Amino acid sequence: MSKKKLTMKEIAAAVDVSVMTVSNVINGRDHLVGEETKRRVKAAIDELGYRPSATARALRSSRMFxxxxxxxxxxxxxxxxxxxxxxxxxxxxxxxxxxxxxxxxxxxxxxxxxxxxxxxxxxxxxxxxxxxxxxxxxxxxxxxxxxxxxxxxxxxxxxxxxxxxxxxxxxDRGGGRLLAEHVVSRGARSVLVVVPQVEWPAISERVGGVREALHARPGVEMRVLVSESEKDADVQAALTNYLDQGGKPDAILAANDQMAIAAHTVLEQRGLTLPDQIMLTGFNRFNFWRYFSPKVTTVISPAxxxxxxxxxxxxxxxxxxxxxxxxxxxxxxxxxxxxx
Amino acid sequence: MSKKKLTMKEIAAAVDVSVMTVSNVINGRDHLVGEETKRRVKAAIDELGYRPSATARALRSSRMFxxxxxxxxxxxxxxxxxxxxxxxxxxxxxxxxxxxxxxxxxxxxxxxxxxxxxxxxxxxxxxxxxxxxxxxxxxxxxxxxxxxxxxxxxxxxxxxxxxxxxxxxxxDRGGGRLLAEHVVSRGARSVLVVVPQVEWPAISERVGGVREALHARPGVEMRVLVSESEKDADVQAALTNYLDQGGKPDAILAANDQMAIAAHTVLEQRGLTLPDQIMLTGFNRFNFWRYFSPKVTTVISPAxxxxxxxxxxxxxxxxxxxxxxxxxxxxxxxxxxxxx
Missing domain, CATH: 3.40.50.2300 (Response regulator)
Known part of the structure; x- marks a missing residue:
């Protein structure tokens, strides 16, 4: 076996510990490793002849952790x-x-x-x-x-x-697709996507995913409503205005849960029953989501x-x-x- | 004027800037200050003769920021x-x-x-x-x-x-007092305080504040219910058990909003109307609080x-x-x- 090619994996196998443990010892994080294990890993390294690359060693010398x-x-x-x-x-x-x-x-x-x-x-x-x-x-x-x-x-x-x-x-794109396919499968033929004015790549991706999914469904109409900000009052003003002008979407896909919950207030005030008369979705399911009733259909963020x-x-x-x-x-x- | 006694406040007054600006220049945070202002503050320091203490200078020499x-x-x-x-x-x-x-x-x-x-x-x-x-x-x-x-x-x-x-x-003690006085002023004659088993000094203070306020009201009974943890299921189990054994408090003072909201589910299931049949309070009013209905009476944390x-x-x-x-x-x- 060439000394140069010996890997952490091989050392780990020889000592019967995880690769992470070997990496911790080699890379100076040995305070995370028990004394006995450290001794065995070091013995194996000496015996088998592992040498980290010069570049890696140079990088480590000034490690700040x-x-x-x-x-x-x-x-x-x-x-x-x-x-x-x-x-x-x-x-x-x-x-x-x-x-x-x-x-x-x-x-x-x-x-x-x-x-x-x-x-x-x-x-x-x-x-x-x-x-x-x-x-x-x-x-x-x-x-x-x-x-x-x-x-x-x-x-x-x-x-x-x-x-x-x-x-x-x-x-985010996949999440947008999932939500669009979900509301369409439950009968939506017109979808209103509500987004804030400021451009977030993540939100653009969500909208892109909705568009992609609906592209495969020629009968479904998609519109985008831009709210001045993510704030409740702005979302509510934009939606109120949209509905006042005769907009009647089957489903509202809000850019996130906060905006969906803000939109819900408007729908409730107008006496629209969910999900029969209109559907509503959010995005992210952070902790506050569970405190709101009704539970809003959403996508779980792996944040x-x-x-x-x-x-x-x-x-x-x-x-x-x-x-x-x-x-x-x-x-x-x-x-x-x-x-x- | 003795040079030793010159303060940052006097320098600030001389240059017509805030004390914070003078402090930023003196203490090496001068990247936070505009070039012209920095020049003027330094000139005033030279002219008026401000000298930081030797201890302070020694401390600053190895400043990590x-x-x-x-x-x-x-x-x-x-x-x-x-x-x-x-x-x-x-x-x-x-x-x-x-x-x-x-x-x-x-x-x-x-x-x-x-x-x-x-x-x-x-x-x-x-x-x-x-x-x-x-x-x-x-x-x-x-x-x-x-x-x-x-x-x-x-x-x-x-x-x-x-x-x-x-x-x-x-x-926290003052908050506990405020809540206790509030429910008593609205007619409560028996108060149940719900706390988690693990000892948090902040929560002990809240309970201490309730006790203090009720001490001044001889007719009012106070009991403490200990939940195994702050988790919803534990709070609900403890409260269910308490009510099953005939406990009928006029007001439940939960240690925080999460616990109050968990308790609310139990009260709702039993058909108790709030605030007529029973009162409920929380503590802290963090962001999630506003997503829950009904709005729980609480104390605002200045976290x-x-x-x-x-x-x-x-x-x-x-x-x-x-x-x-x-x-x-x-x-x-x-x-x-x-x-x-």
């Missing part, structure tokens, strides 16, 4: 948002298992060009959830690339020219799992020198409530 | 918990304004004695939300004190012997403000060498819903 999470501030709160809280929760839990901490840096959108704070962050890799206008997002992305750390980008597509960026997102996957992808990238996979899409699942 | 937030993991998710998410949200927002980042480190309770991960955290101060059993909490507190960083402890009392620990909490206050207290402590105030209690407010 911390991953950064950069969050742009605008009017929307950040950890108050259930999606961002779930991402951070999964990230932090998985990072803790691998001996890393999570450093969160808030950046104000209007100070972006001046933002030097995150240049001081002592991290081995970065996670990023972009928001705001396209130029803001572009600028931040360029600024972060200049830090020369591997980056996980949540809920955005990856570009071919960026080898050290890994995109991790939920299958916490996105965070855990990001932690694993980044720490592996730090150990190995490159991302194993640069475009990771996690599946979603439809859950039928009382509104369809 | 990061605050740590240590969270113990047990079965309860951490950033998935709305209280912890709100704390972290406020912390991170205020720290960002002062040029700091937030480093979050999850620690598993069963690995506490081995937990070396947070010893590696490069931070200037620590925030801590303790959970779990008393010995676990005591051990973590001692371990963290050994790191010799200033500590903010959320939702716990401060001990006299610990000068570099600052306690920041909401007025985000606790986080912001911690950020300000810690960064001032880092600048000045000691905490200005070591026991900070933020007020709460009663909000009447449809259940009292």
């Amino acid at each position: 911390s991953i950064g999470f950069i969050v742009l501030y605008d009017e929307r709160k950040f950890l108050g948002d259930p999606f961002i809280a779930a991402l951070a929760d999964g990230l932090c839990a998985q990072l803790a298992e691998q001996g890393y901490s999570l450093t969160i840096q808030g950046v104000f959108t209007d100070e972006l060009s001046e933002a030097k704070a995150f240049r001081r962050m002592e991290t081995d890799g970065l996670c990023l959830l972009l928001s705001g206008s396209q130029p803001t997002k572009y600028n931040l992305r360029e600024l972060l690339k200049s830090l020369r750390q591997p980056i996980v980008l949540f809920q955005e597509g990856v570009q071919r020219a960026e080898p050290d960026i890994c995109s991790i997102r939920q299958d 916490e799992q996105l965070g855990r996957t990001a932690a694993t992808a980044l720490t592996r990238r730090i150990d190995d020198g490159e991302f194993e996979d640069r475009d990771i899409v996690l599946p979603v699942e439809l859950v039928q409530g009382q509104t369809t | 990061s605050i740590g937030f240590i969270v113990l993991y047990d079965e309860r998710k951490f950033l998935g918990d709305p209280f912890i998410a709100a704390l972290a949200d406020g912390l991170c927002a205020q720290l960002a304004e002062q040029g700091y980042s937030l480093t979050i480190q999850g620690v598993f309770t069963d690995e506490l004695s081995e937990a070396k991960a947070f010893r590696r955290m490069e931070t200037d101060g620590l925030c801590l939300l303790l959970s779990g059993s008393q010995p676990t909490k005591y051990n973590l507190r001692e371990l963290l004190k050994s790191l010799r960083q200033p500590i903010v402890l959320f939702q716990e009392g401060v001990q006299r012997a610990e000068p570099d620990i600052c306690s920041i909490r909401q007025d 985000e403000q606790l986080g912001r206050t911690a950020a300000t207290a810690l960064t001032r402590r880092i600048d000045d060498g000691e905490f200005e105030d070591r026991d900070i209690v933020l007020p709460v407010e009663l909000v009447q819903g449809q259940t009292t």
